[in-house]
Amino acid sequence: MKPRSIAVRRMTERVYVAGFLVGIGIALLALIVLLASILITAWPRLSPAILFNYSNARDPATAGYAAAIVGTLWVVGLTLLFSLPLGIAAGVYLEEYAGKGRVSRILQAAVTNLAGVPSVVFGLLGLAVFVRFFGLGPIVLAGALTLTMLVFPYVVITTQEAIRAVPSSIRDAALALGSTKWQAIRRQILPAASPGLLTAAILAAARAMGETAPLLVIGALFLQTFIPYGPESPFIALPVLIYAYTILPVDQWGGVAAAGIVVLLGLLFSINAVAIIVRNRLQRQRW
Amino acid sequence: MPEKAVRKALAQGMQELNENMVTLAELSELAIRKAVDSLSRSDADVAREVFTLDQELYALQEEIESNCVNLIALHAPVARDLRAITTSLKITTDLDRIGRYAKDIAEIALQFHGQIPPGLKDIVKIPRMADLTIDMVDRATQAFVNRDAESVRNIMEVDDAVDNLHDEVFQEVVEHMRDGNLPIEAGARYILVNRHLERIADHAVNIGERVVYMVTGDRLPRVRAADRAKAKKRSP
Amino acid sequence: MRLLVKERKERETASETVEDLVVRPSVAVEVEYPAIESRDLSVAYGRKPAIREISLRIPRNQTTAIIGPSGCGKSTYLRAINRMNDTIPTARTTGQLFVDGEDVYGPDVDPVLLRRKVGLIFQKPNPFPKTVYKNIAFGVNIHFRTTPEEMDTIVESALRQANLWDEVKDRLQESALGLSGGQQQRLCIARALAIQPEALLMDEPCSALDPVATARIEDLMFELKKEMAIVIVTHNMQQAARVADYTAFMYLGRLVEFNRTRELFERPQADLTENYITGRFG
Numbered sequence: 001m002k003p004r005s006i007a008v009r010r011m012t013e014r015v016y017v018a019g020f021l022v023g024i025g026i027a028l029l030a031l032i033v034l035l036a037s038i039l040i041t042a043w044p045r046l047s048p049a050i051l052f053n054y055s056n057a058r059d060p061a062t063a064g065y066a067a068a069i070v071g072t073l074w075v076v077g078l079t080l081l082f083s084l085p086l087g088i089a090a091g092v093y094l095e096e097y098a099g100k101g102r103v104s105r106i107l108q109a110a111v112t113n114l115a116g117v118p119s120v121v122f123g124l125l126g127l128a129v130f131v132r133f134f135g136l137g138p139i140v141l142a143g144a145l146t147l148t149m150l151v152f153p154y155v156v157i158t159t160q161e162a163i164r165a166v167p168s169s170i171r172d173a174a175l176a177l178g179s180t181k182w183q184a185i186r187r188q189i190l191p192a193a194s195p196g197l198l199t200a201a202i203l204a205a206a207r208a209m210g211e212t213a214p215l216l217v218i219g220a221l222f223l224q225t226f227i228p229y230g231p232e233s234p235f236i237a238l239p240v241l242i243y244a245y246t247i248l249p250v251d252q253w254g255g256v257a258a259a260g261i262v263v264l265l266g267l268l269f270s271i272n273a274v275a276i277i278v279r280n281r282l283q284r285q286r287w
Numbered sequence: 288m289p290e291k292a293v294r295k296a297l298a299q300g301m302q303e304l305n306e307n308m309v310t311l312a313e314l315s316e317l318a319i320r321k322a323v324d325s326l327s328r329s330d331a332d333v334a335r336e337v338f339t340l341d342q343e344l345y346a347l348q349e350e351i352e353s354n355c356v357n358l359i360a361l362h363a364p365v366a367r368d369l370r371a372i373t374t375s376l377k378i379t380t381d382l383d384r385i386g387r388y389a390k391d392i393a394e395i396a397l398q399f400h401g402q403i404p405p406g407l408k409d410i411v412k413i414p415r416m417a418d419l420t421i422d423m424v425d426r427a428t429q430a431f432v433n434r435d436a437e438s439v440r441n442i443m444e445v446d447d448a449v450d451n452l453h454d455e456v457f458q459e460v461v462e463h464m465r466d467g468n469l470p471i472e473a474g475a476r477y478i479l480v481n482r483h484l485e486r487i488a489d490h491a492v493n494i495g496e497r498v499v500y501m502v503t504g505d506r507l508p509r510v511r512a513a514d515r516a517k518a519k520k521r522s523p
Numbered sequence: 524m525r526l527l528v529k530e531r532k533e534r535e536t537a538s539e540t541v542e543d544l545v546v547r548p549s550v551a552v553e554v555e556y557p558a559i560e561s562r563d564l565s566v567a568y569g570r571k572p573a574i575r576e577i578s579l580r581i582p583r584n585q586t587t588a589i590i591g592p593s594g595c596g597k598s599t600y601l602r603a604i605n606r607m608n609d610t611i612p613t614a615r616t617t618g619q620l621f622v623d624g625e626d627v628y629g630p631d632v633d634p635v636l637l638r639r640k641v642g643l644i645f646q647k648p649n650p651f652p653k654t655v656y657k658n659i660a661f662g663v664n665i666h667f668r669t670t671p672e673e674m675d676t677i678v679e680s681a682l683r684q685a686n687l688w689d690e691v692k693d694r695l696q697e698s699a700l701g702l703s704g705g706q707q708q709r710l711c712i713a714r715a716l717a718i719q720p721e722a723l724l725m726d727e728p729c730s731a732l733d734p735v736a737t738a739r740i741e742d743l744m745f746e747l748k749k750e751m752a753i754v755i756v757t758h759n760m761q762q763a764a765r766v767a768d769y770t771a772f773m774y775l776g777r778l779v780e781f782n783r784t785r786e787l788f789e790r791p792q793a794d795l796t797e798n799y800i801t802g803r804f805g
């Protein structure tokens with residue numbers, strides 16, 4: 001039996017760490033390059049006017065995202081309204097009440113598989129069912145319902161993870177005091193899981209905000225010169241409009257498209273930031 | 288079978304304790320044998336050996352006591368270990384006392400200055416008492432060594448015989464002194480020896496009772512000799 | 524393949540041996556009017572039996588300790604008393620268990636009500652990640668309706684009963700997780716006491732605590748038993764000797780001996796008991 005060289009062990013570690021750093025460096029670099037290039041392209045068009053102008057296909061200088069911003073907010077808002085309660089309820093059921101039997105396993109598999117379906121398929125589904133079959137037409141509500149279906153599995157899965165992360169000792173303590181299962185869930189487990197549930201909400205919002213294909217298929221407009229007025233209004237969404245601008249000649253409209261991306265990212269970051277602040281405040285009361 | 292020994296330190300301590308106790312018991316028995324021997328043959332050398340034995344007994348008893356306290360403090364023994372330790376603590380006192388009385392008898396032997404004690408041959412019962420007493424001590428110490436409770440359950444009855452003998456010897460010696468067959472000094476000394484032997488027998492009974500407790504956990508009731516005699520008369 | 528068969532044979536012989544050793548448990552005391560009584564209670568997880576046909580009577584207003592080597596089923600037995608084993612899907616329970624004369628495994632018994640009457644303290648303190656006040660209020664709110672003033676009184680009285688009031692009275696609205704381990708465990712006890720149980724089950728309550736915290740909880744047990752039966756599972760025999768009036772010894776899922784503590788520790792009846800408590804195995 002011979003001792004191993006400590007120098008070799010240390011060196012091996014350094015090599016691995018270097019590898020990890022390279023990996024993360026590439027990721028970071030890619031992100032920086034991406035953001036930088038977008039900012040550079042968007043720079044000439046970045047002004048408050050971009051938030052208040054309507055979209056048009058004639059003059060890049062007067063093109064804006066006003067309607068799209070409101071449209072996105074409407075659609076995402078309604079999506080969250082529908083998907084969060086449904087998704088959290090389904091997640092609670094699967095994690096707490098479903099047994100280990102065949103039916104539960106099939107349900108769980110269904111949810112997991114739904115998460116992998118390409119988003120354009122949801123768009124087609126939404127078109128066929130909501131727009132045509134139910135006759136809603138290409139309105140905000142139809143878009144929200146479609147995105148709800150898309151976002152639903154993610155909410156379910158994240159909810160399940162959040163519940164699983166709550167130590168079982170809390171559940172045992174609640175049950176040992178004579179609470180019913182639901183009382184334990186509602187009063188102890190879900191509150192303890194709320195940071196995770198908030199994550200589910202953020203995830204849902206981010207997906208809903210960024211999806212282009214389903215909304216395109218549903219029939220979001222490219223041009224809208226009025227603010228969407230409600231769930232029954234025809235609408236335009238940010239990602240769709242950005243896409244529209246990229247179809248137009250790039251030397252004139254490239255900046256506008258890039259500016260749209262900046263607006264979208266800005267919206268995303270602010271929603272994220274708010275959610276993170278809220279989550280931190282919740283978590284400070286815990287471990 | 289459940290897995291074997293944990294607590295090696297305690298097991299080792301118990302073993303040491305047992306070995307020391309056996310030595311102590313053997314020394315005690317040896318002391319009383321030699322003491323009786325030195326008296327009947329008026330042998331000063333043997334008497335002096337008894338003095339040495341008594342000192343050894345005392346030293347060993349102190350060591351055993353201190354070991355017991357250690358075992359209790361460090362290991363919190365229970366059940367048979369606990370009983371063995373507490374019994375050992377109490378028995379060392381009895382064994383030490385036996386050694387002390389043996390020494391007293393040896394001292395009396397020395398006082399006869401090498402001459403055969405006058406009139407001792409006439410008093411047949413003292414040697415008989417000595418034999419019974421030594422037998423009781425032997426039985427008690429064997430019971431302790433072998434952890435045998437049955438052999439000493441009835442040790443009380445042998446003690447009754449010793450007590451009766453004690454009364455008879457007393458009578459006999461007093462008679463001989465009254466008749467003038469026995470010098471007063473010698474007679475007084477014989478009475479002392481008589482008493483020492485009786486006390487030794489009592490201590491042997493103590494040891495026997497404690498052995499029963501150590502092995503079985505039962506505590507034997509202390510029944511007075513007179514009541515025992517009455518009980519015997521009632522049920523032959 | 525042959526190796527597997529050999530292992531199984533050895534395991535079978537091991538449990539056969541204990542069957543031989545434990546023909547009938549040695550129950551040396553008669554308990555009249557027990558607080559809790561089990562008759563031939565058995566619990567199995569799937570096909571693995573955890574406890575077999577345990578018939579035991581737990582006396583009122585006394586502390587009863589259950590000792591035995593790891594895996595002998597003492598925690599399973601304890602959890603069977605307030606039907607916490609129901610939360611484990613593979614657990615199957617047979618036999619009867621009477622709390623205050625009623626068979627809690629009978630057809631119409633709701634475990635939720637049972638658990639109010641019989642509290643359970645866990646090995647690792649598990650306060651809720653909420654304030655001290657809310658920890659105690661939770662249990663009360665589930666079973667009772669109270670006014671805010673009543674709740675304040677209940678919280679204070681429970682904390683006093685658990686010897687914790689003086690230490691937390693100025694921090695009732697702070698998180699329970701900021702308390703020390705010993706304090707957290709006393710909080711869990713207060714939480715259980717607040718709903719006025721008739722019996723308190725404790726599953727190795729001090730094994731995660733330092734000696735001073737342990738001593739405080741043992742003192743607490745001394746007080747509490749005046750009002751309720753306490754059953755404590757412990758693998759620390761000195762603790763059982765210190766706190767318990769009665770002790771039950773379990774081995775490989777069976778009850779081996781039950782007696783007053785001082786008898787069991789001074790002269791146990793079964794050789795198995797003697798060998799365990801003197802440390803010859805386990």
